[in-house]
Structure formats: structure tokens, C-alpha cells
Amino acid sequence: MSTALVTGASAGIGRALAARLAHDGHDLVLVARDRARLERLATELGAAHGVGIEVLVADLADREQTEEVCRRLADPDRPVDVLVNNAGFGMHRPFLDNDVAQEEAALDVMVRAVLLTCHAAGRAMRERGHGAVLNVSSVAGFMAGGTYSAEKSFVTVFSESLASQLHGTGVTVTALCPGLTRTEFHERARMSVPGLPAGLWLDADEVARQALADLAAGRVLSVPGPQWKAASLALRALPRPLTRGGAMRLLERRRRRD
DSSP states (O other): OOEEEEETTTSHHHHHHHHHHHHTTOEEEEEESOHHHHHHHHHHHHHHHOOOEEEEEOOTTSHHHHHHHHHHHHOTTSOOSEEEEOOOOOOOSOGGGSOHHHHHHHHIIIIIHHHHHHHHHHHHHHHHTOEEEEEEOOGGGGSOOSHHHHHHHHHHHHHHHHHHHTTTTTEEEEEEOOOSEESSHHHHTTOOOTTOOGGGOEEHHHHHHHHHHHHHHTOSEEOOSHHHHHHHHHHHHSOHHHHHHHHHHHHHHHHHHO
């Protein structure tokens, strides 16, 4: 039986991915900041699927706690076969209006922690000759929409680069780039996206299903939903000034609403 480590596992897409992995028979290492929520999820998934579940409480904005997760990933006596980097950090203000400490924390969670955990897991997996990494990015990474877009752009490009480096080793890397997905993420970040059709929203369970299917197939990019596949292709094909302008207008509309 293989083991999957999932960061940001207590809610949203991370929770959906953890549930799908447990359903598929993987033992789990669940990582998040909230011990109570992790333990409830561990009890629920263990009872439903009969898999082994370990709870690892860690704040990935904290360097020492991130290194503890890396040590778990690198442990040769307890190999992790699948790494899912899902932990996120949402902000509702433009960069210059935001507290720079929050910006640093977001960078730590969505960039530094991804880099460090991939380094630890990638080396261990390459040594064993098998493994898979799923880094949760976003369609937002294909446009210029503030630091969140920049951080998700890093995740996508970094994942593509790492996938190339690991080609032929038995280790695959996939960047998951969902569009708007119904989770508590937007609520916790106090984000609103007015005027968008209901059909643009994705379901977290379906995102998880498609992501893990693409991971199993060894695809480097996973964009769930035909509407977001089309959007991602358009964003990559459009002249850069247009993607900048559209993203900035959306952010300004959201800022006025807040």
C-alpha cells in the first residue's frame, strides 16, 4: 500500500484530494495548521476506507515546521509515494494596500514550501525510482493578477521544469491548474467574483477526480473542466497586455466591492 502526503488537507480541494486518495487505498499523511480539523478528517477517512492515517500539524509559513514536513518526506523508513502540495493563502487586497507580513507569509506557503517539499520528496522518490508529485497551482497563474497570480505562475513553471528534470526516473510531476472552485477558500480570503456565470464554478470533488486521473496518466498540466481548459488556452495565446488589463480590472472590481 502506498502513502500520500497532502498539505492543506483540512478543507477545500486538499480535503477532496485526501478523500479521493483514501478511497483509492492510499495511506495518508495529513498536513495543515488546525489539529482538531485534521483529527476529525483522519477519523472520518480511516473509518470509511480502512487506510492508515497520520496527522502532521504544521504551519508552512514557518520555516522550522516546513522542515519537519520535509524530514517526513525524506524519511527512508516511511516512504511517501505521492506528494500533494495544496496549502494555499488568499488575500483580498492589492499588493501595496496589504500588510507586507501577510505577503511574506503567502510567499512562504505557496512558493518556498512548494520548493522545499519538492526538493525533499523529489530526491527520495528519484532514489527509489518511483513516485508522483501534484502541485496545486491555478488558472490565475496564466495571467497577471497580483502576487497570488505570480506565486501560482511560479508553481506551474517550477512543476513543468521539475517534471522535465525527472523524466525517465519513474517520478512524475503534475501542476493542477483549476479555475474557480466552490470551497471555503474564497470565503476565508473575503474574495468575491461578481457577475460570473454559475457554470464557470467547479466542484472540488470533480477537480480532485480529474487531477488524480491526470497524475496517474503522467500529465504535466491538469486543467479540470472544459470551460477552464478553453480559458487557459486563451490566456496563454492572448497578448500579454490583454491578460494584464483583464486581471487588473477584476481585482479593482473586487476591491471596490470589499
